[in-house]
Amino acid sequence: MPVKQGESVTSSARRAQIVAATIETIAELGYHHTSFARIAERAGLSSTRLISYHFDGKDELIGQTIATIYGDLSRFMHERVSARTTASAALETYIRSLVEYLGGHRTEMRAATEIFLNFRPEGGTAARDAATDLSSLSHLERLLAWGQESGEFGPFSTRVMAMTIQRSLDGLPFLLEADPGADLAEYADELAALFTRATRA
Numbered sequence: 001m002p003v004k005q006g007e008s009v010t011s012s013a014r015r016a017q018i019v020a021a022t023i024e025t026i027a028e029l030g031y032h033h034t035s036f037a038r039i040a041e042r043a044g045l046s047s048t049r050l051i052s053y054h055f056d057g058k059d060e061l062i063g064q065t066i067a068t069i070y071g072d073l074s075r076f077m078h079e080r081v082s083a084r085t086t087a088s089a090a091l092e093t094y095i096r097s098l099v100e101y102l103g104g105h106r107t108e109m110r111a112a113t114e115i116f117l118n119f120r121p122e123g124g125t126a127a128r129d130a131a132t133d134l135s136s137l138s139h140l141e142r143l144l145a146w147g148q149e150s151g152e153f154g155p156f157s158t159r160v161m162a163m164t165i166q167r168s169l170d171g172l173p174f175l176l177e178a179d180p181g182a183d184l185a186e187y188a189d190e191l192a193a194l195f196t197r198a199t200r201a
Contacts, residue, residue, distance in 0.1 A: 015054050015064070017043055022065045027110040031118040059121040066115050069108045076101050087147030091165075091199065092192045094143065098169050099188040102176070109173045137162040144199065153199045165195055 021043035025034045036048040036058070045051065055061040080097045084090040102109050140162035147153035168191060175182055 011054065014050070018051055018054060018061070019065050019068050022061060023069065023108055023111045026114050027107045031114040062115060062119050063121065066112060069112050073101055086152060087143055087150055088152045088196070090143055091147065091195060094140070095165070095169065095192050095195060096188045099172065099184055099191070102172050103184040106176060110177070113173045113177070137166055140166055147199060151201060154201045156199070161199065
């Protein structure tokens with residue numbers, strides 16, 4: 001977790017420790033059974049007051065937790081996808097990298113799924129409402145438009161294609177909950193091949 005302006009390194013480290021404990025607790029116990037007491041116990045804190053000192057309530061803590069998970073995912077994806085010089089390679093890397101991340105970060109993804117399904121901040125909207133935010137598809141739509149402009153991809157609705165690709169990946173955490181032993185390499189191969197066929201000129 002990066003150090004915020006005006007925040008000491010020690011304070012930042014403590015916040016990161018609390019967020020890590022929150023991820024582990026939600027993943028193990030579920031969102032509704034996660035309390036400051038449980039988080040403090042897992043983090044090895046002497047009192048829940050240490051959580052309250054660093055976070056202004058549960059809403060801020062959960063918000064920072066989901067921001068941490070998706071910030072890490074975003075950096076992981078950007079590093080790999082941005083290195084590609086063709087749209088077709090970028091799309092395949094996007095699919096394979098996301099499957100790789102989900103498979104290697106199951107605790108984080110289980111926590112994110114619990115938050116996605118259950119978190120509704122006071123005066124705000126649930127994390128699951130992000131599923132209806134079309135701006136979340138903009139990166140894929142731009143990638144697909146790049147491929148059409150370069151002649152790599154054929155004519156299709158970039159909105160429909162982006163939605164189809166993203167939702168096929170969004171469902172993977174649920175698949176892993178139902179079938180923890182699912183072959184992720186095969187899943188990535190099948191999806192990459194499927195969308196190569198669907199998008200090619």
